[in-house]
Amino acid sequence: MPLFINRDQIFAHQVHLLEHKLRSKEERLLELETENAILHLRLAECLGKLHLGHEEKTKALAHHQHHRNAEKITQSALTKLLSEVQALKQDLSEVFAVYVSFANELEEQSKQLLKKVDQASLTLRDHNGDEVHDLQARVEALEHSLEEEKERCRAERQRRKELHNTLVELRGNIRVHCRVRPVLPIDNIQFSGPGPAPSEEVVYAISDDTVVVNCLKTGMPVQNKIFEFERVHGPEDSQDDVFEDIKPLLTSLLDGYNVCIMAYGQTGSGKTHTMIGSQPLGEHSGTKQEAQQGIIPKAAAELFRLISEKPAESHTVEVSVMEVYNNEVFDLLARDEQGNAVSQQRDVITTSSGTSQVTSLTSEPVFSASEVMQIVSRVLKLRAHCNTLVHTDSSRSHLIVTLTISSKSPNALALARRLQNAKKDMQRSTQREFWSPRCHRANPAARNSPDKLFGSPSNSPCLSPSPSPCPSPGRTTSPTPFRTKLQLVDLAGSECVGISGVSGAALWEVSCINRSLSALSDVLGALAEQRPHVPYRNSKVTHLLQDAIGGDAKLLVMLCVSPTQRFITESLQSLGFGTRARQVQKVLPRRKNNTLKDK
Numbered sequence: 001m002p003l004f005i006n007r008d009q010i011f012a013h014q015v016h017l018l019e020h021k022l023r024s025k026e027e028r029l030l031e032l033e034t035e036n037a038i039l040h041l042r043l044a045e046c047l048g049k050l051h052l053g054h055e056e057k058t059k060a061l062a063h064h065q066h067h068r069n070a071e072k073i074t075q076s077a078l079t080k081l082l083s084e085v086q087a088l089k090q091d092l093s094e095v096f097a098v099y100v101s102f103a104n105e106l107e108e109q110s111k112q113l114l115k116k117v118d119q120a121s122l123t124l125r126d127h128n129g130d131e132v133h134d135l136q137a138r139v140e141a142l143e144h145s146l147e148e149e150k151e152r153c154r155a156e157r158q159r160r161k162e163l164h165n166t167l168v169e170l171r172g173n174i175r176v177h178c179r180v181r182p183v184l185p186i187d188n189i190q191f192s193g194p195g196p197a198p199s200e201e202v203v204y205a206i207s208d209d210t211v212v213v214n215c216l217k218t219g220m221p222v223q224n225k226i227f228e229f230e231r232v233h234g235p236e237d238s239q240d241d242v243f244e245d246i247k248p249l250l251t252s253l254l255d256g257y258n259v260c261i262m263a264y265g266q267t268g269s270g271k272t273h274t275m276i277g278s279q280p281l282g283e284h285s286g287t288k289q290e291a292q293q294g295i296i297p298k299a300a301a302e303l304f305r306l307i308s309e310k311p312a313e314s315h316t317v318e319v320s321v322m323e324v325y326n327n328e329v330f331d332l333l334a335r336d337e338q339g340n341a342v343s344q345q346r347d348v349i350t351t352s353s354g355t356s357q358v359t360s361l362t363s364e365p366v367f368s369a370s371e372v373m374q375i376v377s378r379v380l381k382l383r384a385h386c387n388t389l390v391h392t393d394s395s396r397s398h399l400i401v402t403l404t405i406s407s408k409s410p411n412a413l414a415l416a417r418r419l420q421n422a423k424k425d426m427q428r429s430t431q432r433e434f435w436s437p438r439c440h441r442a443n444p445a446a447r448n449s450p451d452k453l454f455g456s457p458s459n460s461p462c463l464s465p466s467p468s469p470c471p472s473p474g475r476t477t478s479p480t481p482f483r484t485k486l487q488l489v490d491l492a493g494s495e496c497v498g499i500s501g502v503s504g505a506a507l508w509e510v511s512c513i514n515r516s517l518s519a520l521s522d523v524l525g526a527l528a529e530q531r532p533h534v535p536y537r538n539s540k541v542t543h544l545l546q547d548a549i550g551g552d553a554k555l556l557v558m559l560c561v562s563p564t565q566r567f568i569t570e571s572l573q574s575l576g577f578g579t580r581a582r583q584v585q586k587v588l589p590r591r592k593n594n595t596l597k598d599k
């Protein structure tokens with residue numbers, strides 16, 4: 001243990017003790033303060049209770065006073081309100097009295113008015129009933145007579161049509177049908193110039209015999225050009241509709257007439273679509289495809305249908321197919337020495353009977369329409385085609401499909417026609433000054449021999465083997481077949497070089513096509529004007545079709561027309577061609593002068 005005590009430690013100990021005392025004093029102080037506060041609170045509570053008692057007494061007094069005052073005010077206000085309510089009640093009863101009197105008056109007036117209306121409507125009904133009845137009766141009568149008129153008009157139109165057809169038949173007119181095709185994607189070309197747009201529709205089939213062309217020129221009023229034909233088909237007419245109007249011609253075939261159906265029109269106007277159809281032929285035989293078939297397959301089917309109604313094996317049919325390309329005739333059924341299909345050139349000659357004939361033309365016997373179409377679709381691959389700006393598959397040649405029908409037992413009508421033709425030929429030979437310039441000049445032998453006078457030209461019903469002399473009328477019961485021809489022609493399209501965009505060798509093709517078509521137009525012009533000279537030989541196609549165009553065959557021209565502004569010039573040209581064709585009268589002697597020469 002140390003002997004002396006550290007002073008610092010003592011001080012520290014004392015400080016510690018003092019601090020301890022201080023802390024306990026402070027704690028006591030805190031306790032006393034708390035007690036003090038509690039006592040204060042209690043005091044305040046007691047004081048508060050004393051004070052509240054006094055205040056409540058004063059408040060109750062004031063409230064009593066206030067209540068008495070308010071009662072006084074309310075009483076006076078209530079008295080005032082009561083008097084006002086009584087005044088209002090008074091007013092209301094007055095207004096109500098006015099309202100009641102008004103309502104009574106109104107009711108009275110409306111009763112009177114209703115009475116008047118009833119009376120008025122009663123008199124009106126009595127008065128007008130008869131008039132309305134009369135009017136109804138008149139309307140019914142008018143409707144009835146309108147219906148009658150319509151029926152009469154329909155009958156008259158039908159009669160007019162029949163008479164027109166008879167007239168056409170008697171006069172030997174060329175029948176012209178026209179088909180306006182629909183607007184197609186090929187018509188929609190880019191255009192950004194002034195004037196009418198090229199894709200604008202301007203050719204319309206407005207009725208079943210009238211076409212209208214709107215001739216549009218910038219800054220000029222629209223001019224309408226109207227063309228009439230035997231039959232006009234619009235864009236909505238189907239292949240069946242077109243064929244329906246051609247069908248009767250096929251009956252004529254078995255009655256001894258030669259028939260020729262020729263499609264004419266500008267490239268892309270629908271000739272091949274109309275004549276052959278748009279589907280590849282002979283590959284399928286669905287109904288839809290049949291509906292798309294053109295005149296050639298439909299005519300073949302109709303022909304075999306008509307033959308099937310005749311006695312079995314009484315008729316035989318042969319087919320030949322030619323094309324005229326660059327003014328040369330090609331036999332599309334020819335075969336080379338190995339038997340391969342080749343297109344061979346042939347000549348057109350005028351026979352001793354004055355008719356045109358193709359030398360060594362191949363023909364194949366056929367026994368059904370599908371056989372005809374198999375042959376046609378086979379040879380179509382040999383046909384000249386080319387791409388132009390107008391048409392991606394433009395035919396560059398005139399295609400002629402000929403069906404020759406030989407009949408072992410011609411019907412009475414056919415025999416009558418043969419006799420008629422023979423008689424006509426005889427008359428021509430005895431009255432040579434009245435001959436048609438076309439007939440028999442190239443056949444002096446025929447003129448001299450009465451027996452040979454019955455040698456019918458190929459456009460008339462003739463005997464096989466043609467053109468050898470036919471038997472005299474006395475020998476009409478001979479089993480020698482009686483022959484008639486159905487020629488179906490898909491002409492190449494006329495075209496404007498600028499539009500079709502052809503060049504090089506194709507230019508020569510176009511020039512040949514255009515020249516042959518204008519030769520056709522010249523022939524029709526000469527026939528229509530009954531000119532002494534008909535220039536058949538200016539082109540192979542006219543020479544070849546001479547008998548169909550100028551003879552007494554029934555010729556139908558199917559004009560095909562594009563509907564848009566872009567081809568308006570060609571369309572007008574085609575329609576003009578059709579109009580000229582209608583004016584041709586083929587059977588009547590054109591000029592009674594036997595010295596005139598046919599070229």
Ligand code: ADP
Nearest residue numbers: 181182266267268269270271272273274278493
């Ligand atoms: P063309 O033989 O006159 O040059 P096409 O017959 O080949 O013309 O027709 C040209 C195009 O127009 C073809 O694609 C054809 O299918 C179409 N066409 C023509 N006529 C019609 C029509 N009436 N309806 C629908 N398409 C048609």
Ligand code: MG
Nearest residue numbers: 271272394395
């Ligand atoms: Mg064509």
